[in-house]
Amino acid sequence: MQILEEKMDIREKLATAKLNEISHAKKQTETFVQSFQDAQIRDQTRFNKSYQEIVEHFKTQANNETEIYGNHMNSLLRSLSSTIEVFTEAEKKRKSLTELMQRTLQREQKRFNSSYHQIVENFGSNSNKTLHDLIVNLQKGYEEMVRKRDPIAFSAYRTSPLTLQQGRKVIFDKVWTNVGNGYDPITGVFTAPRAGLYHITGLILSNTDGSFYSRLYHNKVVASGSYITGDGYKTGTFDVVFSLQKGDEVYIAGYHGTYYSDMIYSDSEIHVTFSGHSVA
Structure with a gap:
């Protein structure tokens, strides 16, 4: 009986030691899990902060780019408006010049018609000899022109x-x-x-x-x-x-x-x- 009690004591001590080891391993595991969770929380917090910083930076850059492009577009629109004004002014001048040329042409046409009628009247009053001389001179001039153009x-x-x-x-x-x-x-x-x-x-x-x-x-x-x-x-x-x-x-x-x-x-x-x- 004494031997049996001694063996039981030994087994009890071994069981207690195993329980202590298991309890210690459990504590280590809990500590590791807690540390991993803490690290994950820190990383998540850091990621969220970085993400927010990136988003804020993107927003700021986008706003800046939008403002730059807006200013550029405004400059282009102002330049286009100025160019349109120049073309409009040039078109007005062209129309004025065209109207002036048309009026001048009409005056010259009237003057030519008057001169032409005067020439016709003068020509009609000339003698047949004058008409014949004119035809002869024109013929000579034509023959001279043909001769010069025919080497x-x-x-x-x-x-x-x-x-x-x-x-x-x-x-x-x-x-x-x-x-x-x-x-x-x-x-x-x-x-x-x-x-x-x-x-x-x-x-x-x-x-x-x-x-x-x-x-x-x-x-x-x-x-x-x-x-x-x-x-x-x-x-x-x-x-x-x-x-x-x-x-x-x-x-x-x-x-x-x-x-x-x-x-x-x-x-x-x-x-x-x-x-x-x-x-x-």
């Missing part, structure tokens, strides 16, 4: 040599320009399609070692000569302004005198040319 021009060349005997015409058989069809590449002769002033130029190249003499002819009469001498290639030029009648002929040919020209030289690089155009 004559030619420019021809050779790409091969040509033996230039006495009196033989230089045939520039290739044509760059022939406005008015005055130049004939078969004969080498330019025939004036109408009366007027013409600027005529020519370029001749010789490869002879002796004298070289060519001439520019106007209606078979010598108008200009080109004489060159010396060794190797030699260049002769013509530059004349003629007062030609319709049908007059101009060309380049060899000399008809004691001397005679030898060979004109040209190749694909084009060393000889004959050109002319109307100037008046």
